[in-house]
Amino acid sequence: MSENIISxxxxxxxxxxxxxxxxxxxxxxxxxxxxxxxxKKGETLGLVGESxxxxxxxxxxxxxxxxxxxxxxxxxxxxxxxxREEDVKKHRKELQIVFQDPYSSLNPRHTVRNMLxxxxxxxxxxxxxxAAARSDQLLTQVGLSPIYGLRYPHEFSGGQRQRxxxxxxxxxxxxxxxxxxxxxxxxxxxxxxxxxxxxxxxxQYGMTYLFISHALNVVEHISDRVAVMYLGKIVEQAxxxxxxxxxxxxxxxxxxxxxxxLSGRKQRERIILKGEVPxxxxxPSGCRFHTRCPYAKELxxxxxxxxxxxxxxxxxxxxxxxxxx
Numbered sequence: 001m002s003e004n005i006i007s008x009x010x011x012x013x014x015x016x017x018x019x020x021x022x023x024x025x026x027x028x029x030x031x032x033x034x035x036x037x038x039x040k041k042g043e044t045l046g047l048v049g050e051s052x053x054x055x056x057x058x059x060x061x062x063x064x065x066x067x068x069x070x071x072x073x074x075x076x077x078x079x080x081x082x083x084r085e086e087d088v089k090k091h092r093k094e095l096q097i098v099f100q101d102p103y104s105s106l107n108p109r110h111t112v113r114n115m116l117x118x119x120x121x122x123x124x125x126x127x128x129x130x131a132a133a134r135s136d137q138l139l140t141q142v143g144l145s146p147i148y149g150l151r152y153p154h155e156f157s158g159g160q161r162q163r164x165x166x167x168x169x170x171x172x173x174x175x176x177x178x179x180x181x182x183x184x185x186x187x188x189x190x191x192x193x194x195x196x197x198x199x200x201x202x203x204q205y206g207m208t209y210l211f212i213s214h215a216l217n218v219v220e221h222i223s224d225r226v227a228v229m230y231l232g233k234i235v236e237q238a239x240x241x242x243x244x245x246x247x248x249x250x251x252x253x254x255x256x257x258x259x260x261x262l263s264g265r266k267q268r269e270r271i272i273l274k275g276e277v278p279x280x281x282x283x284p285s286g287c288r289f290h291t292r293c294p295y296a297k298e299l300x301x302x303x304x305x306x307x308x309x310x311x312x313x314x315x316x317x318x319x320x321x322x323x324x325x
Contacts, residue, residue, distance in 0.1 A: 004074070005176055005208050006039040006062060011071035013057050017281060029281045031057040032068075033232035036307070039176075044202065044209040046223030046240065048216060048255065050277055053229040055212045059178040062210065063097045064088065075176075093123060096174040100181035102165035106153040112139070112164050113149030119171045138167040142197060159190035166197065170205075178210045183218060191215075195222055216259050220244050225313075228252045231288040232280060234307060238314040248310060248321045250293050287319065295320055 012034060017027035032054040039045045047055045060066040062073055064080070072079045080091050099105050107115060116135035120126045126134060136146035142163040153161060162182060169177060179198065183191040195218060201207060213219050219226060220240055227237040228251065236249040247253045254271040273292045278284050284291050290300035299319050307317045316322065 003040050004038045005041045005076060006037075006210075007072075007074040007077075008035055008037040008058070008062075009072040009074070011035045011037075011058070011061065011073065012069040013054070013061055013066055014069045027281050030232050030283055031280055032061070033280075033283070035071075035229075035232070035234055037227060037234060037237075039208060039210060040224075041208055042202075042206055043224040044211050044222055046219035046226040047210060047212045047229060048214070048219055048226060049229035050255075051214075052231075052277060052280065054232045054280075055229055056180055058229075059097060059180050059210055059212050062176075063095045063178055064092065065097070093172040094175045095178075096169040096172060096176070097178040097180060098162070098165050098169055098182045100184055102158075102161040103153055105165060106161065106168075108153050111150055111152055112156075112167075115164075116149070116168060116171055119168060123172055134171070138170055139164075141170065141201070142167045143193070157190075158186050159193060162186065162190075162194055163197065166194075166201075170201070174207070176208045176210070178212065180212045181214070182211075184214060191218065198222065216256065228255065231278060231283060233288060233317065234315075235289065235317045236315065237307070238311075242311070242314050248314070248316050249289075249318050250295055250320075251289050287317075299324065 011032055013032040015029040015031060016025045017029060018025055035058060047058065049055055057066055061068050068081060073081055075091060075095065083091060113135050116138060117128065117131040120131035120134050121128060135149055139146050139149055144160065144163055156164065183194050186194065198209065199222060202209065211219060211222055223240045225238065226240050226243045227234050228249065229235065230251050236243065236247065236252045243252065244256060247256050254273050257268045257271040275292050278288070278291060286302045287300040287305050290296040293300065297319065303319070305317045305319045305322060307315045308322045310316050310321055
C-alpha cells in the first residue's frame, strides 16, 4: 500500500459565472486549476497562500463538499471521485474538516452532548448509553469538562467552540483531518492551546492533517511539509525547514518576508509586491505570477512553468529557478 494517504492528481475545480436572468454562463472561475499533491500518512502538510488562491477549495474537494471539475483524489490508493455510494459514506467519516468559524457549523438549538450523541448514534451505530459515555470521553480528550456537554454553543468562548468542533470530528474516528483556518480567528494564547491539542491528537491517533492557514508562524510550527499556492496552482513545495530557511520561488520569498522577525533570527529584506492578485476568472497567460514578479522575463508571460524538483524533496514552478531563462 502507498505511503500516501491522499494523492491529488491534476485536480481542477471550476465554478461557472452565471447571469441573474436566464442563468446563462458568461465565464468560469478557475479556483483550482491543475493541482497535483501527495500527503503522506501521519504527516501535517501546511497549505499557504493569499486569500482566493484556492486553498480552501482543495480542502473542501477532499472531503467532498465541492465537486471537482476533473482530476483524481486518491484516498489510500482509491479514487474517491469514482466511489460507490456506500464507499462515499465511509470516506465522509474518515475524511473530516474543522472550519475557521466553528459557531456557524454548530447547531445553536442543541447542547454539545446532544450534538455528539447524535453523531455517535446515527453515524457510528452506538446505543444511547454508549454514546453518552463516549461524548464525555471526547470532551475530556479535547480539554473540556464533561459537564460542558450540557451547554449550548453560544455559551462557549471561541477557543472552546473550536475544541467542540474538533471533538465532533473525532467522534467519527477520522484518519485525515482538514484544518481550514482552524485557529485564525482565535487569540494568540488560545491559538497555541489548539495547536498543541492538534499535535497531541496526531501523536495519540496517528492522524494526518492538511493545515490551511494564513498564519505562517503557526504553519512553520505544526507542519512537516509546506505547499505554497498562487492563483489555483502550487508554485513551491518542500519540507518546512527548507522552505522557511531557503525559499526559492519569488512569491514564497515575498510571503515569508512579511513574517515578523523574532530575536535571534536572520533579518529578511521586506519584499513588497506590486499590483493586485489577478482574478481567477481571468488568469494571466504563462506563469500566473509574472504580472507581479520583479524578475519576470518574456518567457514567463508565454509559457507556464512546470513544478520541478530543484533539490531533494524541494519543488518549484519558476522558469528562473529551473534555469530556463
